[in-house]
Amino acid sequence: MILPSVIDxxxxxxxxxxSRVTRSLGLEGRILAKxxxxxxxxxxxxxxxRSIIEIARADGSLLPEQTVxxxxxxxxxxxxxxxxxxxxxxxxxxxxxxxxxxxxxxxxALGAEVVIxxxxxxxxxxxxxxADLALVDQEATRITIERDAxxxxxxxxxxxxxxxxxxxxxxxxxxxxxxxxxxxxxxxSGGTLAGAARFLSPLGVRCYxxxxxxxxxxxxxxxxxxxxxxxxxxxxxxxxVHMRDAPIAGYLSVTGEEARENARLLASHEGIFAGYSxxxxxxxxxxxxxxxxRGGCVAIVMCDSGLKYLSTDLWE
Numbered sequence: 381m382i383l384p385s386v387i388d389x390x391x392x393x394x395x396x397x398x399s400r401v402t403r404s405l406g407l408e409g410r411i412l413a414k415x416x417x418x419x420x421x422x423x424x425x426x427x428x429x430r431s432i433i434e435i436a437r438a439d440g441s442l443l444p445e446q447t448v449x450x451x452x453x454x455x456x457x458x459x460x461x462x463x464x465x466x467x468x469x470x471x472x473x474x475x476x477x478x479x480x481x482x483x484x485x486x487x488x489a490l491g492a493e494v495v496i497x498x499x500x501x502x503x504x505x506x507x508x509x510x511a512d513l514a515l516v517d518q519e520a521t522r523i524t525i526e527r528d529a530x531x532x533x534x535x536x537x538x539x540x541x542x543x544x545x546x547x548x549x550x551x552x553x554x555x556x557x558x559x560x561x562x563x564x565x566x567x568x569s570g571g572t573l574a575g576a577a578r579f580l581s582p583l584g585v586r587c588y589x590x591x592x593x594x595x596x597x598x599x600x601x602x603x604x605x606x607x608x609x610x611x612x613x614x615x616x617x618x619x620x621v622h623m624r625d626a627p628i629a630g631y632l633s634v635t636g637e638e639a640r641e642n643a644r645l646l647a648s649h650e651g652i653f654a655g656y657s658x659x660x661x662x663x664x665x666x667x668x669x670x671x672x673x674r675g676g677c678v679a680i681v682m683c684d685s686g687l688k689y690l691s692t693d694l695w696e
Contacts, residue, residue, distance in 0.1 A: 387463055389419065408674050409673065409676045410676075413652065414551070417683065417685040422685035426459040428459065432534070433460070446530050447530070448469045449531055450471075450474070458483065464492075465492075473492045473495070475497065477496050495523065497519050535622070540569060549575065561673060566660040574626035577626050581627035589630075590634060592634065593633040609693070610659075632664040642659035
């Protein structure tokens with residue numbers, strides 16, 4: 381089958397069992413990994429990028445050839461660069477200096493204009509805090525107004541969770557033969573978790589939010605350590621629009637070191653070269669099989685590629 385564009389490749393990614401990991405750790409149960417890092421932009425954000433732009437074009441909020449602007453850790457920006465490039469929209473990605481340089485280089489290669497925003501005072505290079513994200517949001521808002529652009533707004537646009545309610549969730553359910561008992565995801569905008577949960581929870585699947593240890597804002601805890609190396613999420617924001625009324629069964633936390641160790645475990649044991657958030661998801665799934673989901677079947681998403689972290693301490 382010959383597809384009309386690379387946009388049509390987005391979605392329907394493979395689901396694989398991490399049997400070597402579960403066996404090496406002596407776990408009771410199964411972990412299934414959705415390989416969204418194999419999509420054109422090397423991340424799960426391709427789904428939301430396509431959904432938001434297609435909906436906006438259909439409802440008239442995005443006009444032909446109008447510029448699109450969005451804040452990004454790099455993954456949403458990569459997806460938008462691809463979708464906007466194919467559909468004829470100039471794209472401006474606004475990103476914190478705390479994100480890895482590979483992301484900015486990839487977006488520029490795909491035709492995006494990339495604006496780098498200096499980090500907030502006291503922030504650590506390689507770690508993006510809620511304060512850093514607020515600065516990026518301010519700059520994205522300014523550019524949107526200045527250029528009379530369309531703001532993709534991954535943190536607020538309904539197209540983000542819709543992509544996972546109609547795509548990720550049903551795909552996991554169908555590919556697993558309806559055998560999964562739990563799903564967990566590291567929360568950034570909350571779109572993947574909320575969207576997938578809205579499809580899976582009515583089917584009896586318990587869905588868990590994953591946050592960095594010390595920054596469990598969604599769990600309702602005081603934030604003590606907002607700094608962490610898990611790029612693309614864990615912003616210590618307790619009122620994510622997409623998470624409002626999402627059917628969440630519980631909240632898990634992982635450390636930066638656990639995310640790092642489990643990303644390396646994915647590479648060495650399963651041949652899956654993914655990033656920090658994929659490692660965080662695996663760490664959380666292991667917690668579930670050692671605790672409330674012992675003997676069950678936990679599904680997770682491999683959020684992005686390890687190629688986006690070659691300049692970080694993930695692959696020393």
